[in-house]
Amino acid sequence: MTSKFIIAGLGEILWDVFPDGARFGGAPANFACSAAGVGGDAVHAFMASAVGSDQPGEKALQILKQKQVDVSCVAIESQQTGQVLVTLDPHGKATYEFAANTAWDNLNWTPELEQLASTVHAVCFGTLGQRSEPSRRTIRKFVTSTSPDCLRILDINLRRPFWEENTLLESIPLANVMKLNDEELPVVASLLKLKGTDMELLQALQRQFSFRLIALTRGGNGSLLLAADGTISDLPGEPTTVIDTVGAGDAFTAAMAVGLLNGWPLSKLHQRAAQLAGFVCGQPGATPEIPEALQIG
Numbered sequence: 001m002t003s004k005f006i007i008a009g010l011g012e013i014l015w016d017v018f019p020d021g022a023r024f025g026g027a028p029a030n031f032a033c034s035a036a037g038v039g040g041d042a043v044h045a046f047m048a049s050a051v052g053s054d055q056p057g058e059k060a061l062q063i064l065k066q067k068q069v070d071v072s073c074v075a076i077e078s079q080q081t082g083q084v085l086v087t088l089d090p091h092g093k094a095t096y097e098f099a100a101n102t103a104w105d106n107l108n109w110t111p112e113l114e115q116l117a118s119t120v121h122a123v124c125f126g127t128l129g130q131r132s133e134p135s136r137r138t139i140r141k142f143v144t145s146t147s148p149d150c151l152r153i154l155d156i157n158l159r160r161p162f163w164e165e166n167t168l169l170e171s172i173p174l175a176n177v178m179k180l181n182d183e184e185l186p187v188v189a190s191l192l193k194l195k196g197t198d199m200e201l202l203q204a205l206q207r208q209f210s211f212r213l214i215a216l217t218r219g220g221n222g223s224l225l226l227a228a229d230g231t232i233s234d235l236p237g238e239p240t241t242v243i244d245t246v247g248a249g250d251a252f253t254a255a256m257a258v259g260l261l262n263g264w265p266l267s268k269l270h271q272r273a274a275q276l277a278g279f280v281c282g283q284p285g286a287t288p289e290i291p292e293a294l295q296i297g
Contacts, residue, residue: 005122
């Protein structure tokens with residue numbers, strides 16, 4: 001039996017196509033890379049997804065391996081590897097245009113996924129990865145096949161027009177940890193008919209779904225964490241030179257997961273997650289090399 005924490009990203013692998021070229025991405029893939037980087041020797045990170053039998057797919061697998069992410073649960077499908085056109089505003093904030101019916105839309109249940117689901121200590125999934133029926137079915141089967149003490153992290157990750165109300169409403173009860181941003185919180189609150197301040201909304205979500213932890217990221221305004229026992233950690237934003245924000249939230253979630261698995265106090269966990277997200281904002285692309293000072297393992 002391994003002494004390492006087994007952590008998995010579950011969902012899309014794709015290429016973010018910026019004006020100056022393509023960069024590897026996909027929220028769960030970013031999460032897996034960041035978990036491997038921040039967790040070091042304490043973590044065995046996996047990616048559960050699919051790529052095409054094409055050059056972008058081969059390159060994606062190479063990058064995952066370089067980032068110390070296990071690709072034994074990445075299938076190779078006949079569809080093309082996913083890609084998304086990324087546009088940045090003057091403040092570095094990204095908008096996205098996704099290619100349709102790509103490899104990660106056709107993720108099917110396999111013995112490898114079944115084995116990983118039975119052993120994983122933390123898994124991160126979102127709503128975008130569930131935009132097609134095959135992948136939605138497989139992602140939900142994976143999450144519900146994990147052990148009761150597994151961290152089942154829902155990164156809301158709403159990307160219009162690739163989410164439906166039912167997908168979101170059905171995904172929330174599958175999770176015991178939730179991460180969302182300040183644009184997504186009002187959407188979730190409206191669907192659940194909740195009202196109040198940000199903190200009141202998080203507390204209402206906690207009461208309704210008994211989350212172990214809820215994390216709200218607020219861009220330059222910092223982040224807010226609420227633990228199951230009612231403990232709150234509220235951090236303001238730190239001044240940083242933003243190159244692009246892609247992957248910052250995924251890095252935050254990865255550090256949060258590793259901190260939870262290590263049993264860190266909420267304040268320490270939050271500080272490290274915020275520091276890592278800030279570092280990623282100051283680097284090009286979603287999965288920069290993580291400096292040793294920011295590694296947990």
